[in-house]
Amino acid sequence: MSTYTYSAGPGMLPKEVMQEIQQHLLSFEHEGVSIIETSHRSESFQHVVDALEARLRRLMYIPESYALLWLQGGATLQFSMLPMNLRNRNRFAYIDTGIWSKKALEDARHFGEVNVIHPIIDETGGMSFEPSLAQDVDYLHVTLNNTIEGTRFTNIPDVDVPVIADASSNILAERIDVERFGMIYAGAQKNIGPAGLTVVIIRRDLIQSMELPSYLHYASHVDTLFNTPSTFSMYVAERVLKWVEDQGGVEAMERLNREKSERVYSFLEQSHVFTPLVSGERRSLTNIPFTTGDRDRDRNFQQFAREHGLLELGGHRSVGGLRASLYNAMPLEGAERLVDVMRAFEEETNVSHQNI
Template identity: 40%
Template sequence: MKKHNFNAGPSILPRVAIENAAKAILDFEGIGLSLLEISHRTKDYEAVNDEAESLFRELLNIPDNYKVLFLGGGASTQFFHVPYNLLEKKAGYVNTGVWAKKAIKEAKNFGEVEVLASSEDKNFTYIPKGYKIPADLDYLHITTNNTIYGTELHEDIDSPVTVVADMSSDILSRPVDVTKYGLIYGGAQKNMGPAGVTFVIVREDILGKVSRPLPSMVDYRNHIANDSMFNTPPVFAIYVVKETLKWLKSIGGVPEIQRRNRAKADLLYGEIDRNPLFVGTAAKEDRSLMNICFVMAPGYEELAPEFLEFAKGRGMVGIKGHRLVGGFRASCYNALPVESVQALVDCMREFEKMHVK
């Protein structure tokens, strides 16, 4: 049976990236050694790191005055790296869910944090809008896509202060004007590669402004000076990032993947809105293209376990909703083909015929 991978992360990767990584594990570039055992100080690996950065820059049009880092520790480590490096007096945060709340909690260890807006009043089912951004902030922190609740910020915002964005789950899914941000970070395990590597895009002039001493491993400047090799980088994960970025470039880059992502989302949201058994959970104008969340419609709630088993029996993987929301979540990241979304839609229609008379 064909499997359709809707996992929220780690998630689906392009097949070609997986196949090339598998070959490199056995013999990297014909050198007689596995990718898993080569030194990160060799020219062979440095070429991998350089190509991954070059592709990333090209696909996102990252300007030269921004540095690209590939680090360990996951996006959650960046929750404290960011304020450690940037928060001198006060930062503003927008609370749009679990990961934003975790970032807020960490930042409070380093200075004053003002929560400028929150969607917690409606269980994070919308993106706050129209909030005031004070000009005296060291930076504004936003989470552009909220995997648990299925909401997404679809456009870059204008801000009088430096914007820091957690783009873990929608990086490379749409064009981004990098110049509107001071720092962008995220875990790679949604759209860029496997778990184990974290990307950071940072405008160099915002660094070195805080008065506190910085531990060596936390100071972005040390990683910049050493081309992401201040300590041993996650070699395998960066190799898969490189292969994933090569695939993305080969299909037409970010504009093409945005078109595909919209088509997938339109297909699934269209079925959710049409099918009397299901209802979406996020405000329509803020619906995520990456994480599509839905529940059983009123009157059909008791069918949720049955539908989950029904869908699993037809090859759907990872569609159970997060425990904080319940229901279902179909994560439609870049590498997910539209055929998988169509298979889920067909499954929903078949289930409808069984239960709606």
């Protein structure tokens, strides 16, 4: 029986990539030392860096007018680095769509005034915002996909200030038009690679010369490795990006993610036990929160799922319930197994279910 993990992060890695890593862990590039021991200044590791950047540029259609920075500290560090580096007026606009956007705007308040914008839900359930509220600010921040709440932006209107996107949970999972954004940042641990790596895609003209601590200054990282990076995470990320290219790129990943999420949402819509927590167009393709409506029953299902090889289906500790994260490395079979196990749980608890 295959085991699947539906963790919101760190997420699954492609099995083929992990097998390749296993084969080369002790002798990277046949040099007799592990990738973990390889100097970040070595020629062999520079090949990793070059390939990693080239693959990401191809996959996301990133022009040379954007710099790629490979940082540590997770997306959370960017909650502070962003306002530090992009402030001029010391006024920022943040769209409040959930827990992670709240954390980001609270950190931004250390560096200036924050204009909080609440999203608009249209008649189809799509999520957008009023663009006139993002004026006379240094930038507008949006969390593209909310891992905890299970929502995503379907419409980002044009505004006259740089739009900054936290894309941690949907980068490479669906097409993102990079040139609509001044900066995109993402923790790697969902669709790119293991935890410990963060990518910042920033328009070069936004990088200012400022008096900042050296590591916290974006300019320190442009076209260079400023200090010892997360070398192993970068190596694995390069292999994952190759895997994404081999699968057909982001377009293929989005098609698969839509199919996976639709399988699960379709079951939840007809279930007599489970209920989806989000409806309409704003439903996330990668993070699906749901519940039985009873805390004890939710826990019982988690145990039932573990016994059937399905792990990490608990909701975020701040909201409870249940959640399935279906990132790129989750195969279609993982979504189908989840539906099968939910149906079996219904049948075991003597609840009838209409065949779907």
